[in-house]
Every structure is written in C-alpha cells, then in structure tokens.
Amino acid sequence: MECLICRGAVQREDLEFCGVIICEHCEGKMMHLSAEEPEYEAFVSALRGMWQRRFQASRDRRLKDGDQL
C-alpha cells in the first residue's frame, strides 16, 4: 500500500482512513494542520480527488456498500 498524501510505502493497514491509506507521518500532520496553513489545501485536494475517483469507480462498477477498492 502507498500513502495517499506522500506516496510513501505504508505497511500498517490500521491507518486506513475512509478507504485510503495515510501513513502515520501524514496522519499526524493532518491532525495538527489548521485551515490557514498552505499545506492544508494540499491535504484537502488530495482527499477530494480521492473521493471523486472513489465515487466514480463505485458508480461505474456498482459496488455494494462496504466493498473496498
């Protein structure tokens, strides 16, 4: 698995977050970012892009709720 944010390798699947993997480093960073910080936008847009892809994929494939991509 690779981290959605930094594309680093992630071994621990317990850091799955809304169906995507975010490494410990990025997760910690995300928790402490405030909306005024420039990095916040990068996180938000990464997550937004992920959600759009996921939504389209689930719509296209008609995945049932709970299915993992």
Ligand SMILES: [Zn+2]
């Ligand atoms: Zn990361």
